Amino acid sequence: MAKYAMVIDIDLCTSCYACFLACKDEHCNQAHLPVTAAQPHMGHRWMDIKDVERGKSARVKVATFPIPCMHCQDAPCEKAATDHAVVRRDDGIVLIDPLKAKGQKQLVDACPYNAIYWNEEENLPQKCTLCAHWLDQGYKEPRCVEVCPTQALTFGDLDDPDSEVRKKMGQGAVVLEPGDKGLNPLVTYLNVPGMLVAGTVFCPDVQEVARDARVTLSGNGTAQSVKANGFGDFEFENLPRGREYSLKIELPGYQPWETTLTTNEHWVEGRIQLARQ
Ligand code: SF4
Ligand code: SF4
Numbered sequence: 001m002a003k004y005a006m007v008i009d010i011d012l013c014t015s016c017y018a019c020f021l022a023c024k025d026e027h028c029n030q031a032h033l034p035v036t037a038a039q040p041h042m043g044h045r046w047m048d049i050k051d052v053e054r055g056k057s058a059r060v061k062v063a064t065f066p067i068p069c070m071h072c073q074d075a076p077c078e079k080a081a082t083d084h085a086v087v088r089r090d091d092g093i094v095l096i097d098p099l100k101a102k103g104q105k106q107l108v109d110a111c112p113y114n115a116i117y118w119n120e121e122e123n124l125p126q127k128c129t130l131c132a133h134w135l136d137q138g139y140k141e142p143r144c145v146e147v148c149p150t151q152a153l154t155f156g157d158l159d160d161p162d163s164e165v166r167k168k169m170g171q172g173a174v175v176l177e178p179g180d181k182g183l184n185p186l187v188t189y190l191n192v193p194g195m196l197v198a199g200t201v202f203c204p205d206v207q208e209v210a211r212d213a214r215v216t217l218s219g220n221g222t223a224q225s226v227k228a229n230g231f232g233d234f235e236f237e238n239l240p241r242g243r244e245y246s247l248k249i250e251l252p253g254y255q256p257w258e259t260t261l262t263t264n265e266h267w268v269e270g271r272i273q274l275a276r277q
Pocket of ligand 2: 012013014015016017018019020049066147148149150151152153
């Protein structure tokens with residue numbers, strides 16, 4: 001018996017929506033009983049595509065997160081269900097029983113990832129099945145994984161030491177929040193962007209950006225330096241959340257500029273002004 005897992009690499013996702021459309025193609029107007037009833041054409045996003053912004057105007061970065069059901073091994077939806085309407089199979093896939101789950105609208109609110117959708121017509125909660133109906137016939141991966149043009153989605157058997165999914169998990173795949181509360185999901189993520197510290201340095205006396213100003217970020221046991229680019233911009237990416245740093249900016253002929261900051265949220269300063277010495 002396989003033990004399935006999926007790793008989603010945020011760096012490789014181009015927000016093309018091919019996975020979303022493949023899911024629609026596979027499930028809309030086609031029931032795959034006993035795994036699932038048909039997905040309605042509108043309103044359901046069993047493979048959701050979420051663009052997450054970090055920073056603020058005029059420095060905003062966007063990362064795309066494909067978000068299916070995480071197939072939690074300690075699943076809140078399973079606990080919220082009555083009559084064993086949610087089952088976790090031996091291969092790890094979590095399924096909503098399309099007959100037993102009729103009328104169990106409480107399942108929609110039970111999922112911390114908002115991965116369960118309500119089918120008004122069928123009076124039924126529904127979600128991603130990892131295309132279990134195909135896997136049970138010997139296919140190797142769900143439709144979303146099959147169509148992804150950049151291999152941002154990797155699926156396979158965790159018990160196979162040579163599987164690509166196991167190698168990817170070994171590269172430091174993490175659970176997407178809020179799943180760190182012991183939900184133990186089968187779906188994990190690589191290259192989730194961390195906190196951002198960025199700014200633009202300006203010399204008001206000459207009305208010019210401070211090209212080549214040296215910017216040093218110290219804290220968390222390390223110090224890293226960059227030079228402001230031709231637009232006076234600098235940035236430090238993928239910092240851990242909730243740490244204290246000191247930021248220092250130096251440019252010959254100007255007084256050093258210093259501040260302290262905490263990465264509880266992204267820190268972006270649009271116009272840091274240097275004073276003449
Ligand atoms: Fe259930 Fe939501 Fe976890 Fe999927 S992500 S198993 S729907 S709690
Ligand atoms: Fe991202 Fe691949 Fe889905 Fe396109 S198909 S949105 S690249 S995960």
